[in-house]
Amino acid sequence: MVEGVRELKKRETRRRIAETALRLFAGHGFDAVTVAEVARAAGVTEKTVFNHFETKEDLVYSEDRAFEAELLEGVRTRPAGEPALAAAERFLIGRYRRLAIDPASGDRARMFATLVAASPALRARERRIHARYADSLCALLAAEQRAVPDDMRPRLLAEALMVVHRESLAMMRAGLLEGMPGDEFGPRAVAAARRGLALLAGGFAGYAARRPG
Amino acid sequence: MVEGVRELKKRETRRRIAETALRLFAGHGFDAVTVAEVARAAGVTEKTVFNHFETKEDLVYSEDRAFEAELLEGVRTRPAGEPALAAAERFLIGRYRRLAIDPASGDRARMFATLVAASPALRARERRIHARYADSLCALLAAEQRAVPDDMRPRLLAEALMVVHRESLAMMRAGLLEGMPGDEFGPRAVAAARRGLALLAGGFAGYAARRPG
DNA sequence: CTGGAAGTTTCAGTCACTGTATCGAAAGGG
DNA sequence: CCCTTTCGATACAGTGACTGAAACTTCCAG
Numbered sequence: 375m376v377e378g379v380r381e382l383k384k385r386e387t388r389r390r391i392a393e394t395a396l397r398l399f400a401g402h403g404f405d406a407v408t409v410a411e412v413a414r415a416a417g418v419t420e421k422t423v424f425n426h427f428e429t430k431e432d433l434v435y436s437e438d439r440a441f442e443a444e445l446l447e448g449v450r451t452r453p454a455g456e457p458a459l460a461a462a463e464r465f466l467i468g469r470y471r472r473l474a475i476d477p478a479s480g481d482r483a484r485m486f487a488t489l490v491a492a493s494p495a496l497r498a499r500e501r502r503i504h505a506r507y508a509d510s511l512c513a514l515l516a517a518e519q520r521a522v523p524d525d526m527r528p529r530l531l532a533e534a535l536m537v538v539h540r541e542s543l544a545m546m547r548a549g550l551l552e553g554m555p556g557d558e559f560g561p562r563a564v565a566a567a568r569r570g571l572a573l574l575a576g577g578f579a580g581y582a583a584r585r586p587g
Numbered sequence: 588m589v590e591g592v593r594e595l596k597k598r599e600t601r602r603r604i605a606e607t608a609l610r611l612f613a614g615h616g617f618d619a620v621t622v623a624e625v626a627r628a629a630g631v632t633e634k635t636v637f638n639h640f641e642t643k644e645d646l647v648y649s650e651d652r653a654f655e656a657e658l659l660e661g662v663r664t665r666p667a668g669e670p671a672l673a674a675a676e677r678f679l680i681g682r683y684r685r686l687a688i689d690p691a692s693g694d695r696a697r698m699f700a701t702l703v704a705a706s707p708a709l710r711a712r713e714r715r716i717h718a719r720y721a722d723s724l725c726a727l728l729a730a731e732q733r734a735v736p737d738d739m740r741p742r743l744l745a746e747a748l749m750v751v752h753r754e755s756l757a758m759m760r761a762g763l764l765e766g767m768p769g770d771e772f773g774p775r776a777v778a779a780a781r782r783g784l785a786l787l788a789g790g791f792a793g794y795a796a797r798r799p800g
Numbered sequence: 801c802t803g804g805a806a807g808t809t810t811c812a813g814t815c816a817c818t819g820t821a822t823c824g825a826a827a828g829g830g
Numbered sequence: 831c832c833c834t835t836t837c838g839a840t841a842c843a844g845t846g847a848c849t850g851a852a853a854c855t856t857c858c859a860g
Contacts, residue, residue, distance in 0.1 A: 380826060384838065408815065419840055424817060457795030498715055505714060515796045526754055526783050527794050533750040534743075534791075541739055541746075570739050577790025578747075581740050582670030583728045593857055597807065621846060632809050637848060 388426045391416045392436035399434065400485045404493040409433075431499035434489060438503050446510055458515055462535050463571050467564050470542065474560020487547035504536040511535065531574075538570035601639045601649075604629045608646035613698045617647070617706040644712035647702060651716050659723055671728055675748050676784050680777050683755065687773020696772075700760035717749040724748065744787075751783035 394416040398407045409430050413420040427433050445465055452461035473479045490496045508529075515521070515528035545566040549559035573581075607629040611620045622643050626633040640646050658678055665674035686692045703709045721742075728734070728741035758779040762772035786794075 378827070380837070383826095387838085409817085410815080420816090421818085421841085422839055425838080428817095430816065452798050454798050454800035457797045459791055459795045461798075498711075498718075501714055501718060502711055518799060519796055524758075524779075526751075526758075526779060527786060527791075528796065529754055530747075530750060530783055530786055531791055531794070531796060533754075534747050537743060537746040537750070538739075541742055545737075545739075566737075566739060570743055573740060573743055573790075575790050575792040575795065577786075577788050577792070578672055578740075578744055579788040579790070581744070582672045582788065583732055583741065583744060584670050585665050585667050585674075586731060587667035591858070593806065596856090600807080622848085623846080633847090634810080634849085635808055638807075641848095643847065 387418065387422070388436075391418060391423055391426055392433060395433035396482075396485065399489055404434070404489055404496060429499070431496055434486070434496055435499060435503055442507050442510060445507060446514060449511065450514060458518075458531065459535070459571060459575060462511075463567065466539055466542070466567055470546065470563040470567065471560055473546070474556060474563075477556070480556050483546070484550050487550040490547065491551060500540070504540055507539075508532040508536045534574050535571075538567060538574065541570055542567040600629075600631060600635070604631065604636055604639055605646060605649035609695075609698065612647065612702055617702055617709060622646075642712070644709055647699070647709055648712060648716055651719075655720050655723060658720060659727055662724065663727060671731075671744065672748070672784060672788055675724075676780065679752055679755070679780055683759065683776040683780065684773055686759070687769060687771075687776075690769070693769050696759070697763050700763040703760065704764060713753070717753055720752075721745040721749045747787050748784075751780060751787065754783055755780040 391412065395407075395412045398412055398415060409423055410420050412433065413423045416423075423433070427436070432438075445462070448465035449458055449461045452458070452464075473483050490500065509532075512529045512532035515532060516525070519525075519528060521528050542563045546559050546563035549562050554562070604625065608620075608625045611625055611628060622636055623633050625646065626636045629636075636646070640649070645651075658675070661678035662671055662674045665671070686696050703713065722745075724745035725742045728745060729738070732738075732741060734741050755776045759772050759776035762775050767775070
């Protein structure tokens with residue numbers, strides 16, 4: 375599968391649209407920028423934008439397919455005998471670390487934090503995307519474990535993992551918005567993920583929010 | 588606070604809109620019915636529909652605020668010393684049982700199952716609503732436990748509970764769509780919820796989807 | 801009885817998103 | 831090297847969810 379001129383141009387168009395959109399959104403706010411304006415600024419038609427991205431929100435989450443593929447790959451190719459939970463932990467924590475170390479990723483993360491904090495529509499979209507990750511992960515686990523349809527464990531594990539991921543991101547973003555320096559918000563997310571995943575592994579029985587008498 | 592004629596009329600309008608909407612959606616499909624048609628059939632303006640409901644999807648989930656209030660009340664007023672997990676389990680299981688016993692609720696549930704199965708938009712809305720439940724529940728738990736902002740446990744517990752709830756609903760709906768008789772889909776949801784909540788309490792360490800070697 | 805609050809209507813509009821027909825450039829086979 | 835097919839982008843003309851402002855009606859209070 376060689377990448378011909380056609381594919382190259384297509385990818386470049388897509389990249390240009392996403393980059394333009396992020397720049398405009400960061401500058402004026404997600405809601406204040408119309409898709410038509412993004413299209414115009416990127417030098418394409420509105421229709422072309424929607425040929426590349428399903429929704430306006432997807433313009434912000436243009437990398438999500440790549441993330442999904444890598445997450446699945448990370449879990450799928452884990453050493454034999456290793457629990458999925460541990461593999462997911464390795465993968466996610468590696469990601470958080472990279473975000474904090476790579477300056478470009480850090481800037482991008484900072485932009486994301488601002489955008490997402492200001493837009494309920496984006497938060498909702500993020501949840502939809504995480505739901506899709508969970509679906510894929512659940513399918514992978516169910517296949518691996520030869521789970522019967524009634525077995526809720528793959529589903530629950532996959533969804534719970536995404537909850538921890540989302541919460542870790544939220545903690546990281548909170549740090550970013552407080553102006554936390556670049557070498558601190560990474561460890562913060564890592565710590566959050568570790569705590570969350572430990573809780574998942576150990577269960578809530580020891581906590582379970584007993585009502586104060 | 589007496590309920591004057593005005594409030595009565597308003598509630599009646601809202602009820603009529605929701606009922607009309609559900610009837611039309613069930614008859615022709617969610618996407619095939621426009622809000623304008625719902626409004627017309629309910630004898631009001633399109634604008635009035637949007638004064639009562641934030642979005643078209645909310646027409647289907649018109650009872651969600653009541654559910655949220657009752658869930659929170661059920662957890663808030665649990666006996667001193669009881670874990671929140673147990674209180675939520677009691678509440679949810681009671682709900683599933685009622686759904687299966689009450690014929691009117693059963694019919695409504697059947698309609699829901701069909702609608703939700705056919706419409707991704709509705710599933711997405713359901714997730715948003717569950718996210719709101721989780722937010723409220725998390726706030727309640729955090730306040731009860733005097734949790735510090737860094738404590739991820741209230742959040743994780745609340746979100747995980749909603750995952751179990753959603754999965755139990757999914758199992759129930761799957762049963763409904765297979766034409767399962769009215770006295771079986773209730774127990775099925777109850778069993779699903781019990782398994783899910785036991786898993787949450789006990790943790791995934793014993794399962795954790797170890798990779799087959 | 802009268803002022804005003806609240807629910808509804810009317811109207812005019814914005815904007816995300818879609819379907820269809822079409823164009824032009826780039827594969828690819830003969 | 832041409833001819834056909836493929837496919838990404840365009841132009842255009844929508845649909846339909848959702849909004850804001852202003853007027854109109856109905857109910858309640860002082």
